[in-house]
Amino acid sequence: MRDALWSRLRAAKRRLRRVERREIREFRRWIEHTENFVHVTAIFVVPLLIALVTAVSNAVQQLSFLLFPPLASGTYTLFSDPEGEYASPGRFVVGLTTGAASGWVALELARLVLSEPAGQFRVSAPAAALAIFLTGLVTWLLDVEEPSAYACGLLVLLIDASPFAYVVSVATSSALVALVFVVWRHEFYENRARYLYRSTRGDDHVLVPMHGDSAAATARLGAELAAAHEAGKVVLLGFADRTTDGGEGQTPTEDEGDELARRLESHAANVRTTVGVPCEVVVAATEARASATLRTAREANCDLIVSPYEKEYGHLSGYVRSLFGGDIDVIAARVDADQRRWRRVLVPVRKAGGAAHVKVEFARRLAGPSGTVAVATCIDDERERRAAEAMLANVVEAFDGPFETRVASASIESFLAANAPRYDLTIIGASTDRSTASRFVSPPTFERIDDVDAAVAVVHLA
Structure with missing residues (x-):
């Protein structure tokens, strides 16, 4: 009886280990998608950074809590789109600081020229308009336009503490966030291929x-x-x-x-x-x-x-x-x-993810530092082009070396028939991750290009 019980327990333990390994493998494949990786980072890093700034704010009485809303939104913008228009540490720091300083100037003008009331929860309408105007004008002239800067410009009108202290707190807090972002982007995001x-x-x-x-x-x-x-x-x-x-x-x-x-x-x-x-x-x-x-x-x-x-x-x-x-x-x-020699390599991909990354890595190894790797995808409708271009950019940007990216409005068979012979090697997937029914309805690409006179490497990932 005891032996039978231990046998069942060991069997259950083995099943749990298999499930655990499968879940880890699935998570690894999921996190390899750049969009998933970036969103997970933003979800976890932004709260930690805001918690750090909050701890500093609690220790320094002069720092206003009103700096947190624009800081949180700007931090999320940085980490959620590290290659985007607003993913510039300098723009982030100077933009937020400029917004706070513009609000301070608007506040002082409202007091001196317009004799408008100001203070906590008593905001002058002309001062608010002037703060937004100055923020937009100065950030535009300095080429540091930042959406969160407008929030900084308005919130300075609400504080009952020193506006100068608010501007300094915005500058120091945003600089701290920018420093963390620079380290993360340079050491991890741009080298995510090495870790993921x-x-x-x-x-x-x-x-x-x-x-x-x-x-x-x-x-x-x-x-x-x-x-x-x-x-x-x-x-x-x-x-x-x-x-x-x-x-x-x-x-x-x-x-x-x-x-x-x-x-x-x-x-x-x-x-x-x-x-x-x-x-x-x-x-x-x-x-x-x-x-x-x-x-x-x-x-x-x-x-x-x-x-x-x-x-x-x-x-x-x-x-x-x-x-x-x-x-x-x-x-x-x-x-x-x-x-x-395989110095010019073509890599067709259907979507970003583990399989695409492996094929691109293999191509990069074969092409060497002086070779060229072309990563391509095919679309059925021109409305898909922009999303396809973004997908290809996500696939190649984590790797070193020269790349071409191509989006073709054609079937994969016709595209490879026209282009694969021009390359030393074409690396395609074995489609072993698809179901038997799917492979029956749509045979793997390598089975549909037998008549193409080109060197082909078919990759199966276990």
Whole structure:
């Protein structure tokens, strides 16, 4: 009875761990979307900054609570749109300070010239109009227009403390917020690929199954991907297929195994010399190539498999389909046997997110610092163009290097047929994240461009 209970508890614990891993994986994919990441940051960072300023305000009696409304709205504007028109720390600080100073000037003029009443909850209408006018005029002339500046200009009319202290408090508080924003944007937002996108942290140990006419070119492609990381390495896997005699399996002869190992070592030496990345050799004697490939990848601590693209009877081969069904990232590369460079890479994407980031990262590695990566998407209606352009900007802005972005009003098949041959490589997704019904109704893109004469890398993410 006790053993059965413990067994059920262990099973429940394993299920909880699987659920936890799945939820973490889903959250990671969700947070990789730039818009989601920015909104989460704004939701958590803005309250913390306002709490910090409030603590300072409580400690310094001269600081007015009325500085918080424009400060909170301006802070949210900064963090919610870090690439937008108003995401300038200088504009934020000078704009808010200018607004407060303009309100102070309007307050003094109302007292001296118009003899209007002023103070807490007693606001002069001419003074309010003058505060808004001065704020708009001065911020326009200084090119520091900031929406929250107008709130600062009005709120200074309400305080019963020193207007000078209010202006100083606005300047110091906004400067503190701007400093935090600058650090966050430079150290984290602009480098979010390093922290959030899994392709920049992994995929540096690459396994390359060596079979087919393009095996050497595929090994070179895998080596170029691995070389992007200092800890990168390549493992070349050869298959010494078992033969059958009278229904009984036989292992390959020693001479066959030695000859295969020598060929692999020759390829490995070429990879070490031309790419400068460590390269190992493994020979597997098996009939089940897919399971042997996945097992070898785990044993060799490889997190990416780069395999030659294979077809059987007009469809993707069972070997590649089995790799796509595994738990390791896979690239099936359809490249020319003599191809050695991929300096111009095309990456079609459907939406921002983890898959797009991984494909762009792979393209960036292959193109190198002097190469060019074009990231493109296709739309059905011209009304979708602006949103598509913003999506592409979100995808590429986290990566270094030159990029082209293209929005085409065409089907993906016609776009690739016209453009893919102009590039050294086109990186597309395997669509393995879609349901079987979805793939049946709309086959993956790589299956619809078989007749396109271009090098293609099909990426599956586990």
